[in-house]
Amino acid sequence: MLNVMLWRAALLILLAALLWGFIVLGRRFVERQRRAALAAPALVTGLQGGSGASNPPVRILLFSSAECQQCHRLQKPALRQVQAARGDLVRVIEVDAPTEPxxxxxxxxxxxxxxxxLDGQGKAQAVNYGFAPAGRLLAQIDDVLAQQQIERAAPLA
Known part of the structure; x- marks a missing residue:
């Protein structure tokens, strides 16, 4: 009886360790992908989205698809809140992921x-995989805007 309990405990510990290992590897993979996305060259053409001729200081690309329920029920309302809060400082550009490989x-x-x-020059400043609440997006936008103010205020050497 004690032998069986020890085997079960060992098996449970092994399974927990494997699960933990998969979680750690998955997080590292996602973080590598995020760093690679942030290192992508600036996107300066082909993203007109919205109205108006001038580029706003911040653009947000929303990758979605027609079938993505979370995109339509959660992300789009959050982006409408962001747009209402920051007005002309932000432009949201929808990207149909299946047609834009x-x-x-x-x-x-x-x-x-x-x-x-994206900042005003088209450089990625933040990447959110999965639903991003309005609060997180607003904080990311404010970080970009603050950085742009610092860059404008810095004297040229």
Whole structure:
């Protein structure tokens, strides 16, 4: 009886260790993908989305698809909140992931929805895999805007 309990305990510990290992490896994989997406060259053409001729200081790419329920029920309302809060400072550009494989590869899209926050020059500043609440997006936008103010205020050497 004690022998059986020890085997079960050992098996349970082994399974827990394997699960922990898979979780750690998965997180590392996602973080490598995020770093690669942030290192992508600036996207300066082909993303007009929205109205107006001038580029806003921040653009958000929303990668979604027609079948993505989380995109339509959660992410789009959150992005409407962001747009209402920051107005003309932000432009949201919807990207149909299945029909834009070059963009999904460029930003290492792993799941839908994915949002990519771009600065005014088209450089990725944040990547969110899965649903990103309005609060997180607003914080990321504010970080980009603050960085742009610092860059404008810095004297040229």
């Amino acid at each position: 070059h963009l999904t590869a460029r930003y290492r899209v792993l799941t839908l929805p994915t949002t990519v926050v």
